[in-house]
Amino acid sequence: MLLEFVHAHTVLAPVPFVPEVSLYQAEDSIALWEATEAAGTPQPPPFWAFAWAGGQALARHILDEPDLVAGRSVLDLATGSGLVAVAAARAGARPVVANDIDPLSLAAARVNAEANGMPVETVEADLLDSDDRYGVVLAGDVFYSREMAGRVLPFLRRSAARGSLVLVGDPGRAYLPEGLIRRAEYDVPVVEDLEGVPIRRTTVWQVTT
Template sequence: MAPVAFVPEIQLYQADEATALWHLTEATLDRADMPPPFWAFAWAGGQGLARYILDHPEAVKAKRVLDFASGSGLVAIAAAKSGALSVEAVDIDPFAVAAIFLNAEVNEATIHARHDDVIGIPAGDFDVLLAGDVFYDSGFAARLMPWFAALSEAGVTVIAGDPDRTYRPVASVRELALYEVPVHLALEDAAMKRVRVLRFESLQTALPGGRGFA
């Protein structure tokens, strides 16, 4: 357990190396199809988004927050610390859900963690959706873009933290902040990553014929 580099107000159980942990998990459970342990690290996009939420608590204060693809729970913890009315963290990896519970307890944050795929659910139970570092894959980004845009049209505030991934949105988003975030060299190709905090604005140009990505 250690403070997060760019968000030292928050402590997380963190791994030093991804591959060894991945192999250990597969060997322990006797499974060869385990997803990578994304939950064991503070990724650049999540660090930038958590920093923004802590510095701008009005974004979540007294609001119902959904932290999508929560991983370690870093962003959800930042929202809880910033006065959110409620925080739900969701991830498709059950190990992430366990990590979120542990990290929330260490930080004395009240968070409901859930193992679920929520892509496509309509607005209704949350006022703010937070997403850290989710545009790393073309297929995944293509699923997210119209959903995020539709939520924005329905009145949900959708805010993402992205370290200039290949499939990041470039249309219908407003840049709220830009940070230089230190990251683990085992995870990235540089010791510092530029992270943009983006708010989705409109459905109209979110995904016109495949555009809307960098």
């Protein structure tokens, strides 16, 4: 059912800033929003149907610098479409885990991984209070709300303290914390209906303890 919904409301196309990866993406953001709520129960926003700026920048960075992830275990936190997970797998990471709390997101991550021929595992769970260890933790566009930032930053700092390389992609969201290390900047094409602009200046940051 979930896989059918993803296929019915998206089209497979290359990601603008990461053309090595194709994703099932929505052509009409408003129509998709309405479709996800048609069942009459509250649904999380369909983050899984778009290539957001933070994820695009992070995917570009690890594909350009595959030694960051090659041969290492990777967690793609709040995976959305699975873009970053797919990019990590393409760069040689093994195993790659795409995590989210939205079942539709994980369905999208599975079909996107399959479309790109990449091995990606999916985990539906809130991991932010866990202490699982990965060689690399990646998070694209997670500082969009005060609540999310307040929960995700301690998890990322704990991961860094345990020795993980922790990278986040962020296009200047309101709740980006201070004290991060700037690694790269990109001008990333985005969906103007969602972002209000066609290009977002987006930074890849490293989280430390």
